[in-house]
Amino acid sequence: MSKRLLFVFIVIGALAGLGYYLYRSFRPSIGRTSNLMEWFRNPQAHPDWALQASVRCAPEAPFIIPTDGFIGYLWDDTFKIGHRHQGIDIFGGTGVGVTPVVAAYPGYLTRLPDWKSSVIVRVPEDPLQPGRQIWLYYTHMADEDGSSYISEKFPSGTFDKYVAAGTLLGYQGDYSGDPNNPVGVHLHFSIVLDNGDGHFRNEQEIRNTLDPSPYLGLPLNARRSDGGVVVCEK
Numbered sequence: 001m002s003k004r005l006l007f008v009f010i011v012i013g014a015l016a017g018l019g020y021y022l023y024r025s026f027r028p029s030i031g032r033t034s035n036l037m038e039w040f041r042n043p044q045a046h047p048d049w050a051l052q053a054s055v056r057c058a059p060e061a062p063f064i065i066p067t068d069g070f071i072g073y074l075w076d077d078t079f080k081i082g083h084r085h086q087g088i089d090i091f092g093g094t095g096v097g098v099t100p101v102v103a104a105y106p107g108y109l110t111r112l113p114d115w116k117s118s119v120i121v122r123v124p125e126d127p128l129q130p131g132r133q134i135w136l137y138y139t140h141m142a143d144e145d146g147s148s149y150i151s152e153k154f155p156s157g158t159f160d161k162y163v164a165a166g167t168l169l170g171y172q173g174d175y176s177g178d179p180n181n182p183v184g185v186h187l188h189f190s191i192v193l194d195n196g197d198g199h200f201r202n203e204q205e206i207r208n209t210l211d212p213s214p215y216l217g218l219p220l221n222a223r224r225s226d227g228g229v230v231v232c233e234k
């Protein structure tokens with residue numbers, strides 16, 4: 001085989017490998033994006049796609065559903081190369097400041113002084129792995145300019161305040177940090193690991209978060225998803 005031919009084969013092989021990698025990474029997210037576009041267009045046409053807040057989806061699931069809406073994106077979905085989604089996104093199908101967000105599990109709520117749209121709840125004992133502390137993070141509870149929809153009971157600077165499961169935390173919003181580029185109205189919910197020192201780890205990294213599937217009793221892992229709409233069996 002000539003060197004030139006060998007080179008051509010190597011390039012074709014590399015491109016095929018890259019194509020397969022991109023296909024594997026993005027295919028499930030693309031399917032969910034098309035469902036989400038349909039949900040944005042006409043949520044009333046798909047009441048069966050929506051979860052209800054405060055419902056427990058499986059008897060063994062420790063958490064209740066934290067808000068109403070359609071689960072648009074799962075844990076470990078990929079939106080851009082190298083990024084893995086650290087939580088789930090539940091889209092209420094309403095405008096901003098309308099759809100309530102409630103605590104999925106009891107714990108101790110903190111809102112850092114500069115947090116406009118987020119709270120985090122410390123759970124001293126992971127119900128599925130006793131002996132470790134975990135944190136439940138709720139975000140996008142502000143409008144695109146950063147006006148907060150978090151409940152007045154939890155002003156900026158709130159530290160370690162007890163909340164029962166089902167406590168109203170705030171309302172879904174579309175705050176992204178960039179007023180020119182708001183997100184669709186939703187709640188982002190994630191389970192964050194403790195650093196072992198009593199503080200939550202960086203939520204932006206998926207390795208610092210847990211697959212929420214067993215906690216909510218739903219198939220929420222993008223890698224294991226069949227691409228279908230995730231609903232709560234009654």
Ligand SMILES: [Zn+2]
Binds near residue numbers: 073088187188189
């Ligand atoms: Zn998200």
